[in-house]
Amino acid sequence: MTKQGRVSAPGALSGPVAGGDSAATVTAEPENTLLPGEPLRDLALRHGLKQTAIRPPLRGYAGELWQRRYFITGFATARNIAMYTEARLGQLWQVLTPLLNAGVYYLIFGLLLGTSRGVPDYISFLVTGVFVFNFTQRAFITSSTVIRDTLPLIRALYFPRACLPLGYVLIELQQLILSFAVLFVIVLVAGEPITPYWLLIFPVLVLQSVFNVGCGLILARWGASIDDVSQLLPFIVRTWMYTSGVLFSLETLTLTIHGKLHDHPTLAYLLQINPAAVYITLVRYALLAKYRGSLPGAKPYNAHNCGLYRLFSGKYPSYSAYCHPTTLPSIPSLWLYGAGWALVVAVVGFLFFWRAEARYGRG
Amino acid sequence: MVVVDDLHVVYRVYGSNADKGTAATALLRMIKRQRRPSIREVHAIRGISFVAYRGDAVGVIGRNGSGKSTLLRAIAGLLPSEQGAVYTDGHGALLGVNAALLEDLTGERNVVLGCLAMGMTTQETKEAKPRIVEFSGVGDFINLPMKAYSTGMGARLRFAIASAKSHDILLVDEALATGDAEFQRKSHARIDELRARAGTVFLVAHNLAEIAETCNRIIWLEKGQIVKAGDDVPGILDEYLVASGGVARFVEAAATAGYPSGPVT
Numbered sequence: 211m212t213k214q215g216r217v218s219a220p221g222a223l224s225g226p227v228a229g230g231d232s233a234a235t236v237t238a239e240p241e242n243t244l245l246p247g248e249p250l251r252d253l254a255l256r257h258g259l260k261q262t263a264i265r266p267p268l269r270g271y272a273g274e275l276w277q278r279r280y281f282i283t284g285f286a287t288a289r290n291i292a293m294y295t296e297a298r299l300g301q302l303w304q305v306l307t308p309l310l311n312a313g314v315y316y317l318i319f320g321l322l323l324g325t326s327r328g329v330p331d332y333i334s335f336l337v338t339g340v341f342v343f344n345f346t347q348r349a350f351i352t353s354s355t356v357i358r359d360t361l362p363l364i365r366a367l368y369f370p371r372a373c374l375p376l377g378y379v380l381i382e383l384q385q386l387i388l389s390f391a392v393l394f395v396i397v398l399v400a401g402e403p404i405t406p407y408w409l410l411i412f413p414v415l416v417l418q419s420v421f422n423v424g425c426g427l428i429l430a431r432w433g434a435s436i437d438d439v440s441q442l443l444p445f446i447v448r449t450w451m452y453t454s455g456v457l458f459s460l461e462t463l464t465l466t467i468h469g470k471l472h473d474h475p476t477l478a479y480l481l482q483i484n485p486a487a488v489y490i491t492l493v494r495y496a497l498l499a500k501y502r503g504s505l506p507g508a509k510p511y512n513a514h515n516c517g518l519y520r521l522f523s524g525k526y527p528s529y530s531a532y533c534h535p536t537t538l539p540s541i542p543s544l545w546l547y548g549a550g551w552a553l554v555v556a557v558v559g560f561l562f563f564w565r566a567e568a569r570y571g572r573g
Numbered sequence: 574m575v576v577v578d579d580l581h582v583v584y585r586v587y588g589s590n591a592d593k594g595t596a597a598t599a600l601l602r603m604i605k606r607q608r609r610p611s612i613r614e615v616h617a618i619r620g621i622s623f624v625a626y627r628g629d630a631v632g633v634i635g636r637n638g639s640g641k642s643t644l645l646r647a648i649a650g651l652l653p654s655e656q657g658a659v660y661t662d663g664h665g666a667l668l669g670v671n672a673a674l675l676e677d678l679t680g681e682r683n684v685v686l687g688c689l690a691m692g693m694t695t696q697e698t699k700e701a702k703p704r705i706v707e708f709s710g711v712g713d714f715i716n717l718p719m720k721a722y723s724t725g726m727g728a729r730l731r732f733a734i735a736s737a738k739s740h741d742i743l744l745v746d747e748a749l750a751t752g753d754a755e756f757q758r759k760s761h762a763r764i765d766e767l768r769a770r771a772g773t774v775f776l777v778a779h780n781l782a783e784i785a786e787t788c789n790r791i792i793w794l795e796k797g798q799i800v801k802a803g804d805d806v807p808g809i810l811d812e813y814l815v816a817s818g819g820v821a822r823f824v825e826a827a828a829t830a831g832y833p834s835g836p837v838t
Contacts, residue, residue, distance in 0.1 A: 240800055241800075241801045242803070245623060250624065254660030255660075258662065259661055263653050278689065280694075360675065366668065367674075368691075
């Protein structure tokens with residue numbers, strides 16, 4: 211590579227601008243000997259340079275991301291360990307937090323408000339719902355602040371920024387695995403048997419993780435530019451929880467005569483196919499034998515027993531199995547919805563995040 | 574190699590007006606569908622052009638607010654250009670004054686994660702780790718969270734991490750100023766090494782002697798524009814000193830002490 215000679219910029223005449231505030235008015239042409247004789251753009255292209263602050267091509271980006279997989283896992287693990295270092299009980303909080311959550315909801319919704327009516331084995335039903343929803347909830351809320359949280363790292367080193375929301379979802383997945391250990395103990399104590407259906411939990415959690423990654427990428431981009439997102443998000447997520455059948459059974463609300471959704475079959479259907487409800491229902495289906503046995507359609511149609519359920523769901527909680535409603539999605543269709551949500555949201559989220567790649571860390 | 578072609582950078586700053594603070598005015602603005610009135614544009618870089626080649630160490634001088642840090646962030650690809658462009662042949666690592674990368678993690682974790690983030694493999698990271706820790710000289714502190722570090726120690730570890738990989742471009746923004754004499758000597762050696770490996774180094778420093786020792790080219794900024802740029806490092810430093818009300822000393826010092834003033838090749 212040849213270094214250029216001292217080619218002065220056109221009209222370079224002025225000496226240094228002397229002292230004090232007069233430097234504010236640099237009117238004369240600056241003296242710059244770091245300029246070659248040819249147009250700079252041509253020079254850059256001739257040397258095969260690339261423009262900075264523009265986003266990388268999609269394929270290359272995906273490749274770089276894959277190359278950083280150890281960074282993503284290392285980042286998640288390190289963050290997870292550091293999360294509770296300042297608490298006296300330390301890592302115990304990873305298990306305590308979901309337990310306390312479930313305890314509070316049980317106190318309010320199980321004992322005080324009596325939403326347990328129409329659900330056999332309400333505690334297992336509730337705790338499963340809370341833990342599964344908590345995974346999505348935490349992934350959402352932490353992803354929305356990920357770019358702000360890691361600004362010093364982003365500003366110091368170059369790496370594909372999608373590593374960060376991916377790492378955050380991975381943190382939540384690691385926490386989820388711990389809470390599931392707790393969950394298994396709870397449902398075993400509650401008298402649920404271990405069945406081969408339990409294996410279905412893995413594919414559900416894979417789908418849910420993919421869905422969370424997609425949403426995490428979208429929220430990370432929004433949260434990076436608009437702080438209002440992370441302020442608003444807890445309220446949105448909480449509303450979502452109440453409408454996704456975490457605390458009460460959407461099936462019961464639809465089937466029973468006095469159920470709030472009884473006269474709104476379309477709304478009931480839409481609520482049941484929303485991603486959170488889909489993943490929660492599928493995990494409950496896999497984990498809880500009593501729930502599986504009481505799902506509408508689990509037993510041959512029986513108008514008498516179904517009628518009993520519709521009128522007295524509190525007394526005959528498992529008779530919902532004798533009802534064969536057309537307004538509730540079947541388990542196979544829930545699997546399709548679960549896979550569909552995961553795939554669509556992941557692709558959209560990845561593209562959406564990638565499009566702003568060059569803008570993260572500017573602040 | 575870095576080509577900066579007529580670069581303009583504009584910051585948009587929110588919330589600069591004092592009168593917009595209340596919730597009521599914010600609500601009224603939303604009802605009227607107005608934009609936030611308080612967005613102020615700061616034209617930080619106003620048309621800068623230069624070329625820096627492989628093996629160059631470019632010093633950037635100028636008073637506070639003249640656009641030095643902005644220029645470095647634009648070269649690192651962290652700021653969008655309003656007009657013009659920056660062309661580089663690799664990704665830069667930017668070292669600023671803030672002390673930590675991930676401050677709630679230990680120094681050791683930061684080393685490992687920093688290496689992996691830069692794209693090193695697990696094997697390379699394992700090999701590089703002892704060297705980085707040794708170079709940083711933080712000693713037993715390596716097992717403490719980085720928020721427990723002093724500013725100087727944080728800067729040392731950051732520099733050690735970022736310079737572990739042979740970056741094509743290293744951008745150092747006052748990151749060496751907080752280090753002690755021993756570290757400054759070590760970091761200068763590392764910068765020379767990097768230049769010898771055909772990297773390009775940018776150095777922002779208010780310690781002009783540091784620029785004189787390290788750099789073969791220099792850019793003097795004022796209000797986002799180049800006042801002077803060239804190879805005559807002592808000469809331009811002296812003019813800058815005189816312009817800031819000081820006394821010229823670098824040309825003389827270069828003649829006696831033999832500071833490198835030409836390109837090191």
